[in-house]
Amino acid sequence: MGIKRVGRETYRPDSVYVTATGAVVGPKEGQGPLGGEFDRIWQDEIRNFSSFEKAEQGLLREAYEEAMGKAGRSWEDIDLVLGGDLLDQTISTNFAARDHTRPLAGVFSACATFTEAMGLGALLLGGGGLRRVLVSASSHHSTAERQFRFPLELGYQRPPTAAWTATAAGAAVLEREAGPIRVEAVTLGRVIDIGGKDPNDMGSAMAPAAYDTISRHLSNSGSSTKDYDAIFTGDLGHFGLKMLTRYAQERGLVFGSELDDCGRALYSQDDQDTHNGGSGPGCSASVFAGPLARRLTQGRLTRILLVATGALFSPTTFQQGETIPCIAHAVELVKAEEA
Amino acid sequence: MGIKRVGRETYRPDSVYVTATGAVVGPKEGQGPLGGEFDRIWQDEIRNFSSFEKAEQGLLREAYEEAMGKAGRSWEDIDLVLGGDLLDQTISTNFAARDHTRPLAGVFSACATFTEAMGLGALLLGGGGLRRVLVSASSHHSTAERQFRFPLELGYQRPPTAAWTATAAGAAVLEREAGPIRVEAVTLGRVIDIGGKDPNDMGSAMAPAAYDTISRHLSNSGSSTKDYDAIFTGDLGHFGLKMLTRYAQERGLVFGSELDDCGRALYSQDDQDTHNGGSGPGCSASVFAGPLARRLTQGRLTRILLVATGALFSPTTFQQGETIPCIAHAVELVKAEEA
Numbered sequence: 001m002g003i004k005r006v007g008r009e010t011y012r013p014d015s016v017y018v019t020a021t022g023a024v025v026g027p028k029e030g031q032g033p034l035g036g037e038f039d040r041i042w043q044d045e046i047r048n049f050s051s052f053e054k055a056e057q058g059l060l061r062e063a064y065e066e067a068m069g070k071a072g073r074s075w076e077d078i079d080l081v082l083g084g085d086l087l088d089q090t091i092s093t094n095f096a097a098r099d100h101t102r103p104l105a106g107v108f109s110a111c112a113t114f115t116e117a118m119g120l121g122a123l124l125l126g127g128g129g130l131r132r133v134l135v136s137a138s139s140h141h142s143t144a145e146r147q148f149r150f151p152l153e154l155g156y157q158r159p160p161t162a163a164w165t166a167t168a169a170g171a172a173v174l175e176r177e178a179g180p181i182r183v184e185a186v187t188l189g190r191v192i193d194i195g196g197k198d199p200n201d202m203g204s205a206m207a208p209a210a211y212d213t214i215s216r217h218l219s220n221s222g223s224s225t226k227d228y229d230a231i232f233t234g235d236l237g238h239f240g241l242k243m244l245t246r247y248a249q250e251r252g253l254v255f256g257s258e259l260d261d262c263g264r265a266l267y268s269q270d271d272q273d274t275h276n277g278g279s280g281p282g283c284s285a286s287v288f289a290g291p292l293a294r295r296l297t298q299g300r301l302t303r304i305l306l307v308a309t310g311a312l313f314s315p316t317t318f319q320q321g322e323t324i325p326c327i328a329h330a331v332e333l334v335k336a337e338e339a
Numbered sequence: 340m341g342i343k344r345v346g347r348e349t350y351r352p353d354s355v356y357v358t359a360t361g362a363v364v365g366p367k368e369g370q371g372p373l374g375g376e377f378d379r380i381w382q383d384e385i386r387n388f389s390s391f392e393k394a395e396q397g398l399l400r401e402a403y404e405e406a407m408g409k410a411g412r413s414w415e416d417i418d419l420v421l422g423g424d425l426l427d428q429t430i431s432t433n434f435a436a437r438d439h440t441r442p443l444a445g446v447f448s449a450c451a452t453f454t455e456a457m458g459l460g461a462l463l464l465g466g467g468g469l470r471r472v473l474v475s476a477s478s479h480h481s482t483a484e485r486q487f488r489f490p491l492e493l494g495y496q497r498p499p500t501a502a503w504t505a506t507a508a509g510a511a512v513l514e515r516e517a518g519p520i521r522v523e524a525v526t527l528g529r530v531i532d533i534g535g536k537d538p539n540d541m542g543s544a545m546a547p548a549a550y551d552t553i554s555r556h557l558s559n560s561g562s563s564t565k566d567y568d569a570i571f572t573g574d575l576g577h578f579g580l581k582m583l584t585r586y587a588q589e590r591g592l593v594f595g596s597e598l599d600d601c602g603r604a605l606y607s608q609d610d611q612d613t614h615n616g617g618s619g620p621g622c623s624a625s626v627f628a629g630p631l632a633r634r635l636t637q638g639r640l641t642r643i644l645l646v647a648t649g650a651l652f653s654p655t656t657f658q659q660g661e662t663i664p665c666i667a668h669a670v671e672l673v674k675a676e677e678a
Binding site: 002003004005009011013051053054079080084087088089090091094095097098101102103104105106107108109110116119120123124126127128129130131147187188189190191192193312313314315316317320322325327 | 340341342343344348350352390392393418419423426427428429430433434436437440441442443444445446447448449455458459462463465466467468469470486526527528529530531532651652653654655656659661664666
């Protein structure tokens, strides 16, 4: 038991595992290229809920159910729930906590929330005391649109760099006992603000934050991009991935085919009209909890770096002409037997 | 090094200390009964900032400065900043992070944010790996009013149970080396929702959550209310304190003169027109970082339980007719020599 500090700001928790995950997504996400790798796909965005906000809470509760069921755990076994979402005052996570009534630590890093929760959870477990933690993040296209953008009914035209907030929730049970996936290392991100102001081009704004965290993680761990089967950023999307590749190359870090992005992977660019790709805390949460966790468990991947990215602005700061502070948190995950 | 689990959900981190704190408040808070015990008092609510939102960030940065200066630390010494605030997407904490550029883990429990940050920080330090953490919370009367209530210019009449969001920021440096105050134990809260719906009576809504956390903390630690010089709840205020006293008594837990509340203590009920008392994440943060930390350091208090309370709703959930989920996180602090 314990946590080893590696380099300046990377931590290796001893014996922390992901024992089970749950990924529940909306219809558009289910129709995308990863559709076959989620646990549940909703047939519509609202179901029988009276509001989109309640639907998002329902989505999150189902992700909890899936993760808990697969882990074979009851809520009494969970010492702490660490999670967050995109809505003002993170109401999805807080309202879902009315049902599970386990100790709750709300976290917020915008679309980087899932790896913040997973990183903190792994460090808390590695330190001892806590035995099992549930981490989660969620988002819903329709709750985010009306909070951050315009009423859906307006049908405004989106620029090519705009992201599509995913209707998706992901959850993972982290434990100190053995499990199929081990949390190898954690690097929590710092705020990087290069002066981007366009909420319709968050991918470009977030790319330098992704670079900062990835380069620190690699340098601290003494590893290179080639040591990973996959490096999945959060919600950079098509434009952000190009920006990251060029930005890193200018600084001497060259990515190969291992680099991909949860937002890019979630939808088909050809026929789903999602422009830059998916975003929202549920995007990287569900892409990890569904496809990536599945591939690690099956051994199709043996070592990945998950680097969710977040744009930490609000409608108020946008209206006040502020730039967008960005952040990225990295969690390195390995297939347990390969460790 | 390590963390000991006590009872069901209380944790004792080994050798975690508060080495320094910083408390910066607005003019009204400075004129209140605790005015002499804060580090800095602003003479007006906005100073030379162009918006109240920027003023809140300024307040928070000054609390950081005070805490870091007293700890004799530079930012390079800080491994992680754990903090949050009340504004949508916790912009105060996130924008202040553009300057310090240290790894940031955003947290949110509404007005219970400070003890969530301090609790998580203590557990992360106790587990090893991290050496120094800065925890913080802030609020600003004028940013909260226009986000949650009405334009200030409206001058609406507030009911007697309404709270006054404090213009205040508090920060604390937590370290594994020795310091004047030791973090003895942490109990993270769970969501309790007894069906309250009135945003102008959050004290009553939050009292059962405070009871739940305090009673679990006492029962897990095998301690009684008499073992504490002071038990300070967060923002229950005058009405909420009465509600907590009665609610606890009905369940066999009797409080004596040790029970007090940060929101009640912050203002004078006689002449400051703040009705139920102070609220906002900055309330319990500044009351701890100023008066309580000072009294612990000077030995005027030797053991306290700080139980910040939070109402986890939003304007959206209020408009949708939802009840208010509440939470309280407890941190037990002792004068280091007395431990």
